[in-house]
Amino acid sequence: EVDITEGLQKSIQIFYCPECGCYLQPPKTWIKAQWESKELLTFCIKRLKNLNKVKLKNAEFVWTEPHSKRIKVKITVQAEVLNGAVLEQSYPVEYTVRDNLCESCSRFQANPDQ
Helix, strand or coil: CCCCCCCCCCEEEEEEECCCCEEEECCCEEEECCCCCHHHHHHHHHCCCCHHHCEEEEEEEECCCHHHCEEEEEEEEEEECHHHCEEEEEEEEEEEEEECCCHHHHHHHHCCCC
16 A cells, blocks of 8 residues: 655644734745635645645645634645556645734734834
8 A cells, every 4th residue: 555645744833813814924924815715725735845746636625613723624646656557645634723923913012003
């Protein structure tokens, strides 16, 4: 049995600003994305390391409670294995969402009169 998802990330921590609804795209860029939007899915996929070792075939959200601080994405990948055979596998990736104020919001909270 060949597991083409071996070495691919299965869990990732991401940072979210609860004030403005942005996600941290390291190192310092904050992007705005709605819950279960195409933008959020793209952001989640870009956060995966080692995905270049396989061919991404599909990605879709798996429903979670919005207040659970978890985003789950079902990733389907394809890779060539022994003797040129192509194998396709799906696996879940869980993103743990951590609240963290972005620079703009933390500056505003520190000095709301400006």
